[in-house]
Structures are given as C-alpha cells and as structure tokens.
Amino acid sequence: xxxxxxxxNTRVAAYAAIGAAAMVGAAYASVPLYNLFCQVTGYGGxxxxxxxxxxxxxxxxxxxxxxxxxxxxxxxxFEPAQRSMxxxxxxTALAYYTATNDSSVPVTGVATFNVAPYKAATYxxxxxxxxxxxxxxxxxxxxxxxxxxxVDPLMDEERxxxxxxxxxxxxxxFESQDGGSAAADAAP
Numbered sequence: 001x002x003x004x005x006x007x008x009n010t011r012v013a014a015y016a017a018i019g020a021a022a023m024v025g026a027a028y029a030s031v032p033l034y035n036l037f038c039q040v041t042g043y044g045g046x047x048x049x050x051x052x053x054x055x056x057x058x059x060x061x062x063x064x065x066x067x068x069x070x071x072x073x074x075x076x077x078f079e080p081a082q083r084s085m086x087x088x089x090x091x092t093a094l095a096y097y098t099a100t101n102d103s104s105v106p107v108t109g110v111a112t113f114n115v116a117p118y119k120a121a122t123y124x125x126x127x128x129x130x131x132x133x134x135x136x137x138x139x140x141x142x143x144x145x146x147x148x149x150x151v152d153p154l155m156d157e158e159r160x161x162x163x164x165x166x167x168x169x170x171x172x173x174f175e176s177q178d179g180g181s182a183a184a185d186a187a188p
Contacts, residue, residue, distance in 0.1 A: 056090050056153050057088050057089070057090040057091045057153070058088055058089040058090055058153045058156055059088065060088065060089045060156050061086050061087065061088050061089075062086070062087060062089065062151055062164065062165060062166060062167055063084050063085070063086045063165065063166045063167075064084060064085055064086075064087060064093070064095070064149075064151070064166075064167050064168075064169060065083065065084045065166060065167070065168040065169070066080035066082060066083060066084065066085075066095055066097070066168075066169055067080070067168055067169065067170035067171070068080050068097055068170075068171055068173075069170070069171065069172040069173070070109075070172065070173045070174075071172065071173065071174040071175065073174075073175055074107065074109055074173055074174060074175045075101065075102045075103035075107060076099050076100060076101055076102060076107065076109060076137070076173060077098075077099070077100040077102055078097065078098070078099045078100075078171075078173050079097065079098055080095065080096070080097050080098075081095070081096035081097060081098055081144065082095060082096070087150070087151060089151050089152070089153040089155055089156055090150060090151070090152070090153035091150060091151075092127065092148065092149070092150045093148075093149055093150065094146055094147070094148050095146070095147045095149070095169075096144045096145065096146055096147070097130065097144070097145045097147065097171065098142060098143070098144055098145070099135065099137060099142065099143055099145060099173065100137070100140070100141070100142040101137035101138065101139055101140060101141050101142075102140075103139060104139045105139055106136060106137065106138050106139065107136070107137055107175060108134050108135065108136040108137075108175070108176040109134065109135050109136075109137070109173045109174060109175055109176055110131075110134045110135070110173070110174055110175075110176045111130060111131040111135075111171045111172065111173045111174075112131070112171070112172050112174065113129075113131050113169065113170065113171045113172075114170055115167055115168065115169055115170070116167070116168045116170065117164060117167070119160060119161060119164070120151075120155065120161060120164050120167050122152075123151055123152040123154065123155035123158075123161070124149065124151055124152075124167060124169065125149060125150055125151075125152055126147060126148065126149045127148040127149065127150070128146060128147070128148040129146075129147045129148070129149075130145035130146065130147065131147075131171060134176045135173075147169070149169075151167065
C-alpha cells in the first residue's frame with residue numbers, strides 16, 4: 001500500500017500531479033477510444049467493414065443515396081457517378097465516385113464517411129472502398145473509385161428501423177497530411 005506524505009501541501013501536490021497525469025493520458029486515449037466506440041456501435045454514422053457477403057437476400061428494399069464533398073483546401077472535383085440506387089437487404093451492390101485533381105501538382109487525399117440516418121449505420125457494410133486508403137491524383141487526372149457494399153438483412157429484424165426506406169452514404173475528401181502532397185507547398 002502506498003504511503004501518503006505527512007505534509008498536507010506535499011499530499012495536495014502529489015494528488016494534483018497524479019490528476020494531471022491521468023488527464024493527459026485520457027486526452028491521448030480519447031480519440032482511439034472514440035473511434036473504437038463508433039466502429040462498434042455505429043455511432044455518428046460509422047459504417048461497418050464487412051469481410052464477406054451478407055448471406056440471405058430479402059425482398060425489402062432501401063434506396064441508397066450518394067453524397068460527395070471536398071474540403072475547401074483540396075483542389076479536387078469529387079462527385080458520385082449516380083445519385084442513388086435501390087437495393088434489397090443483403091444484396092451486394094457496386095457504386096462509383098469520380099475524383100479529378102484540378103491543380104497543377106500531384107495531390108493525395110483521404111476520405112471520411114458516414115451514413116444517415118445514424119440508426120441504420122451499423123447495418124451498412126462496405127466490402128471494398130476507396131476510403132480505406134489514400135488516393136493520389138496527378139495534375140488533371142480523373143479516376144473512378146468503387147464502393148462495394150450491402151445493407152445487412154438483420155436490419156429487417158429491428159423494429160426501430162421499419163421506417164428506414166432510404167440511407168445516405170456521404171463522403172468528404174480532405175488533403176492527406178501524410179501523403180506527401182505538393183499542393184500545400186505550391187499554394188501562393
């Protein structure tokens with residue numbers, strides 16, 4: 001058992017130092033813990049990453065809407081190839097997004113994503129996605145980027161999701177801080 005200092009001031013200083021160390025540790029752990037929490041629960045529209053097919057395909061259909069955004073500092077044009085598609089629960093579907101580097105230098109971007117409504121996020125699973133890795137585009141280059149996904153048939157068993165007829169998959173591209181992009185260096 002730890003012995004407490006006899007002097008009250010020393011004891012208060014020891015408690016303050018322990019409290020400060022605990023707060024610094026909590027600050028460093030908060031982002032990874034929050035990300036883990038979002039991945040497990042689907043909180044904040046975080047989708048699931050699937051390792052295999054959904055299995056059973058149901059008759060129930062949902063319309064998946066596709067949204068694309070870019071951070072104002074990223075010199076790209078980014079848009080979905082289609083605005084929506086109707087899929088059956090459990091059915092694997094393939095959608096495409098197009099990105100174009102509008103600058104005169106190579107730019108590396110990374111996409112973040114979410115699903116709305118949030119309550120459906122844990123049932124939206126991606127098998128393959130451009131958002132899993134950074135994307136580097138040469139000056140003026142355009143690429144098509146696929147998303148292979150399904151809506152889990154278990155969604156049909158959740159009564160609180162009976163009203164969900166549409167799901168929006170939204171991406172926002174940011175310039176990668178680690179990708180060695182020259183766009184920031186070339187900016188005036």
